[in-house]
Amino acid sequence: MKRALFALALLAYPRAFRRRFGAEMSDDFRRRPLGAVDTVRTVVTLAKNGLAERGVAIGRWAWFSNATPHLYEPTGRHHMFFDTLRADVRHALRLAVKTPVFTALTVLALALGIGATTAIFAVINGVLLRALPYHDDARLVNVWSHNTIENRPRNPISPANFLDFQRMNTTLDGLEGYFAIVTPTNLQTESGTEVAATLFVTSNLFNVLGRPAALGRTFAAAGETQAVLLSDGYWRRRFGGDPGVVGRTLTLYGTPFQVIGVMPRDFVFPYPGMLGPSGFTRVTAIDMWLPISFSGPTATANRMLTSSGEIVRTAHWWGAIGRVKTGVPLPQVDADLKKIAAQLEQTYPATNKGWSATVVRSIDQSVGAIRPALMILLAGIAFVLIMASVNVANLLLARSVAREKELATRVALGAGRSRIARQLLTESLLLSAAAGSAGLLVMWWTLNALIAFAPADLPRINEVTIDWRVLLTASLTTILTGLLVGVLPAMSSATVNPQATLQDASRGSVGGGRRRRARAALVIAEVALAVAITTGAVLMLRSFVSVTNVNPGFDTSGVLTWQMNLPPRLTSTADRLAFYQDFFARMGALPGVVSVGGTTRVPLGSTSVSTQLQRESHPLPAAELPEVQFRRAMHDYFQAMGIPIRRGRGFELTDVSTAPPVAVINQTMASTLFPNEDPIGQRIRIGSAPTGTWTTIVGVIGDVRHGGLEDEPQPEMYITYLQGPPVSPFIVMRTAGEPALLAESVRAEMRRIDKNVPLYDMRTLSALRSDAISTRRFILLIVGAFGLLALGLAAIGVYGVMSLIVSERTREVGVRLALGAKPSQLLGMIVRQAATLGAIGVAIGVLVALPMALLLQGQLYGIHSIDPATFLSVPAVLLLISALAALVPARKAMRIDPIAALRLD
């Protein structure tokens, strides 16, 4: 045992050292009786010394190889290995210096490929692979209610159901809740009222996430209500990073809240993916966290309690995040919560019928949606890197032809085939090592550009950094590239026949067949890869065009929009209506304003809210009632948005609260809920309560794409603000000129109306529309760049190979010309040859692209993944490129002087 340990530690020494001293050292060790502790100490010292000795040996080999004779006998393969390596490296360096342009071009091409690949990997690493900023994030899960009737597996939870999940589960070490909506909260200060994006959380949430505050503390486990926790960003922006902020008092909801702490800079909660579909605002970056209270005035204000004082079970707006107990597998947690949901369904059939539960890993909840798009990018860049490598391999192959004499001489002098292959591999690895180092710079720039151009709503893009995984990937990519680039030239040159090569002075006449096949394979591979990448890029481009051409149902040009919060002093409906009357009159009178209106949910990127609906003509049980999107229209909303009224009328000033309640619905709702009847005059009741007033439908408007340009319109109804004024509306203002120019006069006018009404999230509708496709545009830009690069690389590749073939066949061409071949025939021959290779490549490429396109399906819009236009045009373009790339060398061949060509020998 001891001796085995000793022998193992001895391996740390260089082989030559072991040969010389190893026996003595083992003998010494055997002679000396040692205790266990001393043995370990000896062995460790031995290993340490051995490694140090190895360092000395390598240092000597590198710096003083010739100057200092080796002490230990210079025998053994170990020594040979390094000597050979040194010789090869020297030779490669000399060669590199002698052909600077070739070296620079190859290194540049590979550096671009390696750098870009690594940069894309860095994004994937930061977004998908790195841990979320919570303690032991692999054990965190998000818990949702599953609406099985309408098939919404990730529906927010109701507070009463959450409390039951929290109490009854057996597989979680803590389950905490939060509002799955961001609440714009009014912060009253001496200079006026501001808005802070707020998230309400249960007080133990930060303990379950396992993150303490950077400054101060997080919420006490129970009962703390008038406390507020700030995010790092808000603390720096609003309070200038003053550490004295802890303990200060902020006035929120008209009551004092004490600042108890500031969260760390890297802390993010929630990620946008953890929020529900409904909400009051488009903002997702949190300024402050407030504790949820289950009783008292805040609970009432947040509609936590029913009229009889119980916690609400019917309204679903909570998210939940829990920590799985150590060693419990995810399916078991899922089963546990589904079982509880089933029990609740039994106990509360009226509210819980059809509600199950869903458990999702928090990392999937946060970034799962972006994963496919990023994987497409990774596959695309890998293809581009392979193409660049193939091009370089081709160049090296060409050079190995030029070096045939040198290699043949070496073989003749006794170099083995493996020796030659090894030399060529060393050269290509050196090239790729240089490219890898330069690639780090490329990666740095690319990464910065990617982060700068990335859409702001790409989750976790701010968490992308260069860490050890990125560097490891960069080195592995470099080594792989070196092998990929070098293996074909090495194999083809290792079979060089010295006698034939040295006797025959002409180039490429012997062993040419093998090499020509290798080259043909390279061209085919490149064309095939180019077809695959370009097909993907064109599919993305066509989808993008489809999305851009979607008619959103409203006119996005010339409209300014913002959100605002009414001051809390306006508690009565009459007060609010009076405020709005004044507000719309004064805003409408601003110069350049065409019409102004508002709504509770602005389309594209805002959130939505839905309600159950009863139809007077179709009575249904409560659990089967249809659900429709629900919004309010304010003032001239339909006009300001350019939403057309298809039937009936819009809202009028006479539709006040004392008049009969009226509603306007969209075409989708008209056709789905009233398929064969006239919806005008039909009566509906909002909600599921069996009593209440009926609302009459007075008009039908055009469909609007609310969720996003790619989302089909949903059934949707509007009521007028005159019959229920909202407190945080989105205002839309149609202007005669450039809407952004009006922003300042709007703000100034608002200050004159009421300085305590903050305006926020002000932007133009065209910017909203542009943002709605920003992720798609981002991915398209990158994939498009890959596609162009692929086309360019394919053209260069075909051109390079055809030029080589032509120059190798100079003599043959000369003979043909001398025998009377027409130049045009030769041109045709060479172009045909290139086109044949191109056609094989295209065929293989289409075979690769077909399954790839099916994988892309989820990312496409408006076209089928096997889009005929794409699958016909891309191969045609590649064929054309192959032929054109051969044209230049072919024309050169035509101009060959037969006499000069024949004299070459």
Place this chain on the structure above:
Amino acid sequence: MDRFRPESFLPLTPVAFEILLALADGERHGYSILQEVEHRSAGAVSLHAGTLYRALARLLETELIEELRQAPDPKHDDERRRYYRLTARGIAVAKAEIVRLEGQLTAARARRLLTGARA
């Protein structure tokens, strides 16, 4: 060839100096050097095998010691054992090191650093 200057080897590492001292009274093999050093220092200096042989390697390279072709006493010859002895250069360097150490010792005495420890 460069002129040999013993000073260029100074200061010696403690291990190297111990080895030179151990070889001063004749040839020894590695294990015997280990024993001698531990015996003379009454266990205060403990050489590990790793340290010893690396130091031997450096001394051999700089030709301060050399290896014997044969064991001094054929009866005790052990195939695995190599014997080492001081070269002329080694003796010169050891002397130079002793002079250097003496100088330091004298300086220390002059400053009465050793008062109390030794008269």
